[in-house]
Amino acid sequence: MKITARLLERTATPLSHEDFVTGKMFTVDWKPDLRYAWDDGVAIGRYLKELKQGRIMAKRCRKCNRTMLPPRMFCERCWRITDEWTPVEDTGTVNTFAISHVDWAARRIPKGQRYYTPAVIEIDGASPGMGILHLLDKVAPDKIFIGMRVKAVWRPIAERVGAITDIKYFKPV
Amino acid sequence: MGLAERHSKTSDLTHWRGRIPVNYVYTTGRAGEKFFRGIINGQLLAAECSSCGVVYLPPRTYCERCFARLEDSYVKVLPQGRVHTFTLCHKNLDGSRRPTPILIAMVKIDQTDGGLVHYLGGVTPEEVYIGMSVEAVFKPKKQRKGSILDIKYFRPKK
Numbered sequence: 001m002k003i004t005a006r007l008l009e010r011t012a013t014p015l016s017h018e019d020f021v022t023g024k025m026f027t028v029d030w031k032p033d034l035r036y037a038w039d040d041g042v043a044i045g046r047y048l049k050e051l052k053q054g055r056i057m058a059k060r061c062r063k064c065n066r067t068m069l070p071p072r073m074f075c076e077r078c079w080r081i082t083d084e085w086t087p088v089e090d091t092g093t094v095n096t097f098a099i100s101h102v103d104w105a106a107r108r109i110p111k112g113q114r115y116y117t118p119a120v121i122e123i124d125g126a127s128p129g130m131g132i133l134h135l136l137d138k139v140a141p142d143k144i145f146i147g148m149r150v151k152a153v154w155r156p157i158a159e160r161v162g163a164i165t166d167i168k169y170f171k172p173v
Numbered sequence: 174m175g176l177a178e179r180h181s182k183t184s185d186l187t188h189w190r191g192r193i194p195v196n197y198v199y200t201t202g203r204a205g206e207k208f209f210r211g212i213i214n215g216q217l218l219a220a221e222c223s224s225c226g227v228v229y230l231p232p233r234t235y236c237e238r239c240f241a242r243l244e245d246s247y248v249k250v251l252p253q254g255r256v257h258t259f260t261l262c263h264k265n266l267d268g269s270r271r272p273t274p275i276l277i278a279m280v281k282i283d284q285t286d287g288g289l290v291h292y293l294g295g296v297t298p299e300e301v302y303i304g305m306s307v308e309a310v311f312k313p314k315k316q317r318k319g320s321i322l323d324i325k326y327f328r329p330k331k
Contacts, residue, residue, distance in 0.1 A: 011234075013203060026201040026209045026319045033267065034193035042179060045187045073178070105194075162187070 043071040046085070052162040054154055058088045058126050069126040088125030090152035091173065095120040095131060099141045117141050121150055121170055134164070138171035149173040204232045207247055209319040215311050218247040219285045230287030252309035253330060254282040261298050274298070280307055280327050294326030306330040 008014075019025060040048060043059060047070055050057040059071035063078040067086060075082050097119035102108055109115055117139075122131040136144060137153070150170040160166040180186055201209055204220065208231050211218040220232035220243040227238060234244045259278035265271055276293035278301070293301060294310065307327040317323040 015200065020198060025206055028199045028201065028320075029196070030199070031196040034195055036191055036193065038189045038191070040187045040189055045180075045185070048187065048189075163189075 041073070043073045047071050048162040048164075050087075051164065051166045052160045054090075054157065054160075054166075056088050056090055056123060056132075056152075057085050058123075058130070060084050060086055066127040067125060067130065069123055069130045069132070086125070088123050090123075090154070090167070092121040092123040092131055092150055092170070094136070094144065094146055094148040094150060095122045095129070096146060097136065097144050099144075115141050117144060119144070119150075119170070132164070132167075134167060135169040136171070137169035202234070203244060204234045207244070208232055209321075209323075211247075211249070212311075212321070212323045213314075213317045213319050215252070215314070217250050217252045217282060217309070219250045219282070219287065220244070221246070221248050228285040228287070230282045230285040230289070250282060250284045252282075252311075252324070254280045254285075254288060254307060254327075256293070256301060256303055256305040256307060257281040257288055258303060259293065259301055276301060278307075278327065289321070289324075291321070291324060292326035293328070295328035300329075 013025075015025065020027065047057055056069070057071060058067045058069040059073075059082045060067050061075040061078055061080070062083045063080060064075060066075070066077070067088065068075070068082065069088060071082075071085065073082055074080070097117060100109075100116035100118065103116070114137075117136040118133060119136045120131055120133050122128065134152075136150065139148075149172065151173050152167045153169055153171055154160070155166050155168055208218050217230065218232050219228050219230040220234075220236075221228045222236040222239065222241050222243055223246075224241050225236060225239050227236065228248075228250075229236075229243070230250065232243065232247050235242055257279040259276055261274050262277050263271055263274045276296065276298060277290065278293050279288055279290050281288040291309075293307065296305075306329065308330045309324045310326055310328055311317070312323050312325055
């Protein structure tokens, strides 16, 4: 214990958050500008385009008889190319959910503001367990339950850009 | 369907653009702290290892070769040196083109085994050469912040 304290004294400098705020020591601040462009591919490309039209499209595998959402070009279970596109509903069932007390930057959400309530929603028409990770709203966080029936709330068509956020959130039916 | 379903026109290709928000604050450390205090005062500090004779610039807290403690006895060195290598840079960090290119050099500091990467000023790309004697030009003292940019650039020594 004594040795550790002595070593620390000789080799390390403890710093507090306060020291950073007041600029007690020299620091280098930097914001790397990290940008990426990700190829949507055939399946997700069409999926996003259809979202803009207010449709949720899934893809079928005739061999295992699954309707897959999000759509994919390849059935990972049957090891074969998937088959036809099929529209599914914009309603579903909460498979699991979380109540997040922190925002995207991991900052605590102030009292009085709504917590984020992300959920996995099994979409009607898709196979069991297939669905969308999205946000729930218009429901008190403590009233959400697994099995709850929900429906998509879409952005007005003029505001849609071909993104999963063209659905604003899911609300209880 | 199946294999037949693929993009046949490049205009069908779509992509998703995003940004990854990252920022960091890096402390300059015990050695950096002393080094940049020196820079504010217009001085360069180096760490000399008395047992193996290496002179580190920027200074280190310990000798990387023999692990001797160095941080108690930093030495002042003159802010001058020689161009070890250089490059002419036409673009900014974000990839945009500069109106005029800028010279960047590794300057080996005299009396030391180390050096600094910095701008060259008061010299054209045609004039600069490896081995050229240069000296640091500091900003006015009031403008110095404890940054490597407290040195404006290195210019040919008169």
